[in-house]
Amino acid sequence: MSMRLIxxxxxxxxxxxxxxxxxxxxxxxxxxxxxxVTTANLPPATYVDENNELTGYDIEIxxxxxKKIGVPIELNRLDWxxxxxxxxxxxxxxxxxxxxxxxxRLGTFLYSIPYSRAAVVVVxxxxxxxxxxxxxxxxxxxxxxxxxxxxxxxxxxxEAKFGDFDRFNGYAGYVEMFRDLEIGRIDALxxxxxxxxxxxxxxxxxxxxxxxxxxxxFVGVPMQPGSDELKAEIDAAIREMREKGLLDEWAEKYxxxxxYTDQLIDELPS
Numbered sequence: 094m095s096m097r098l099i100x101x102x103x104x105x106x107x108x109x110x111x112x113x114x115x116x117x118x119x120x121x122x123x124x125x126x127x128x129x130v131t132t133a134n135l136p137p138a139t140y141v142d143e144n145n146e147l148t149g150y151d152i153e154i155x156x157x158x159x160k161k162i163g164v165p166i167e168l169n170r171l172d173w174x175x176x177x178x179x180x181x182x183x184x185x186x187x188x189x190x191x192x193x194x195x196x197x198r199l200g201t202f203l204y205s206i207p208y209s210r211a212a213v214v215v216v217x218x219x220x221x222x223x224x225x226x227x228x229x230x231x232x233x234x235x236x237x238x239x240x241x242x243x244x245x246x247x248x249x250x251x252e253a254k255f256g257d258f259d260r261f262n263g264y265a266g267y268v269e270m271f272r273d274l275e276i277g278r279i280d281a282l283x284x285x286x287x288x289x290x291x292x293x294x295x296x297x298x299x300x301x302x303x304x305x306x307x308x309x310x311f312v313g314v315p316m317q318p319g320s321d322e323l324k325a326e327i328d329a330a331i332r333e334m335r336e337k338g339l340l341d342e343w344a345e346k347y348x349x350x351x352x353y354t355d356q357l358i359d360e361l362p363s
Contacts (some may be wrong), residue, residue, distance in 0.1 A: 116186060116317070116320070117319060117320050117321060117322045117323055118162065118320070118322035118323045118326060119322065121162075121164055121186060121323065122162075122163075122164055125164070125165070126164060126165045126166070126167045127159075127162065127164050127165070127166045127167070127186050127187065127323075128167050128169070128184075128185040128186050129155065129166050129167065129168050129169070129185055129186060129187045129188060129189055130168070130169045130170070130171040130176055130179065130180075130185050130188055130189075130190065131147065131151065131152070131155070131168055131169075131170060131171070131188070131189050131190040132170070132171065132172065132173050132176065132190045132265075132266065133147055133170045134265065134266025134267065134268060135149075135151075135173075135190065135191050135238075135266060135267050135288065136149060136267055136268065136288065136291065137149050137150060137287070137288065137291040137347035137348060138150050138151045138190070138191040138209070138287070138288065138347070139151045139152055139189065139190055139191065140267075140268075147168065147170075149347060150209065150287075150343050150344065150346075150347040150348065151189045151190060151191055151209070152168075152189065153339070153343045154189055154208050154209075154314070154331070154334070155168060155189040157330055157333075157334055157339070158189075158314075158326075158327055158330045161326055161327075161329065161330035161333070162323070162326045162327075162330075168189065169185070172265060173190070173238070173239075173240065173241070173265060173266075174239070174240060174265075176188055176190060176192070177192075177198070177201075177202075177315070180202060180315060180316075180317065181201065181202075183317060186316060186317065186320065186323065187314050187315065187316045187320075187323070187327075188314065188315050188316075189314060191209065191211070191285070191312055192312060192313070192314075192315050193211055193241075193242040193243055193310040193311070193312055194207070194310060194311045194312065194313055194361065194362055195242055195310070198315065199361060199362075201318075202315040202316060202317070202318065203315070203316045203317065203318050203319070203320050203321070203324050204313040204314065204315050204316070204324075204361055205313040205314040205315075205316070205324060205327045205328050205331060206313060206328050206331055206332070206358075206359055206360060206361065207311035207312060207313050207331075207357050207358055207361075207362075208312065208313060208314070208331045208334070208340065208357070209287075209311075209312035209313075209340075209344075209353075209357075210309060210310065210311050210312055210356055210357060211243045211285035211286070211287065211309070211310050211312060212285065212286040212287075212306035212308075212309045213243045213247050213283060213284070213285060213286075213306055213307045213308050213309070213310070214283075214284065214285070214286045214289060214302045214303075214304070214306050214307070215227050215230065215281055215282070215283065215302070215303050215304050215307075216274065216281060216282040216283075216284050216289045216292075216293075216300050216301070216302055216303075217280065217281040217282075217300060217301060217303050218274060218277065218280060218281065218299070218300055219298060219299065219300060219301055221233070221280045221281060224280060224281050224303060225303050225304055226303055226304020226305065227251045227255065227283075227304060227307045228255050228304075229255075230251060230252070230255065230256075230258060230281060231252075231255055231256025231257060231258065232256070232257070232258070232259050233258055233259055233280040233281055234258070234259050234260055234262070234278070234279040234280045234281075235248055235252075235258045235259075235260070235261050235262070235279060235280065235281055235282070235283065236261070236262040236263075236264060236270050236273060236274065236278075236279040236281075236282045236283075237261070237262075237263065237264070237270070237282060237283040237284060238263070238264055238265075238266070238267070238270065238284075239263030239264060239265060240263070242310060243283070243284065243285040243310065244263070244264075244283055244284065245261070245263050245283075247283055247307050247308060248261055248283040249261075250307075251283070251307065262278070262279055267284075267288055267292070270282060270284070271292045271296075271300075274299070274300055275296065275299050275300070282300075283307070286302060286306065287344075287347075287348040287350060289302055290302070290348055290349050290350065291347065291348055291349060294349050311357070311358065311362055313361075314327050332359070335354050335357070340353060340354050340357070341353050341354050
């Protein structure tokens with residue numbers, strides 16, 4: 094049983110059919126597939142490799158869930174801005190795309206237990222030596238994922254607390270964002286530490302993480318409210334991956350972080 098991939102970068106949420114609201118696992122099995130989405134532009138969580146195949150930490154999670162529930166996953170590629178509105182509109186069943194848990198999202202969607210986490214950090218160019226943490230970004234050219242809970246949202250909070258940036262550039266994905274940092278279009282980024290660590294590992298000497306994390310968020314699989322049986326199966330799959338050491342194995346492979354599960358919890362954050 095293998096995951097179907099629709100590689101259509103221009104897909105909008107409106108192009109996906111509206112499902113029956115809150116299709117749970119029995120209805121999904123009767124349908125014959127679980128319809129899910131990912132951005133495929135947030136390496137190393139989700140991206141397209143040199144063979145045009147989806148890969149990444151979150152994709153490993155999706156593949157394991159597919160085996161656990163015994164139903165093929167049709168994993169569509171969708172820009173981030175359409176993902177949560179599309180899920181809320183009932184256009185797909187689940188999301189595997191590094192979706193942070195926030196109080197608002199926890200109140201809107203049904204979430205799995207965490208399978209990942211993101212510490213929001215400042216990533217500066219190595220020559221931007223006057224930046225040593227989030228308190229020192231005033232007057233600088235800053236970037237982050239547009240609308241992201243580990244990008245633009247905390248960046249705007251930091252700007253309000255510590256002074257206006259020279260400008261803020263919002264990005265749809267990590268590739269463009271880290272490229273602009275590398276070539277000097279921006280001085281620093283607000284980004285999750287796992288993605289930043291992967292970039293720094295692959296591009297030594299270009300950038301570095303400085304200061305303490307601004308905040309730490311947990312990451313899970315958001316689903317439509319009412320998908321209780323689906324949630325139970327995905328939670329069980331995440332616990333199995335953790336017990337088998339797979340989450341630690343994949344985190345070291347994709348993020349370069351050891352003992353990753355020591356930083357996770359087995360419940361939804363309060």
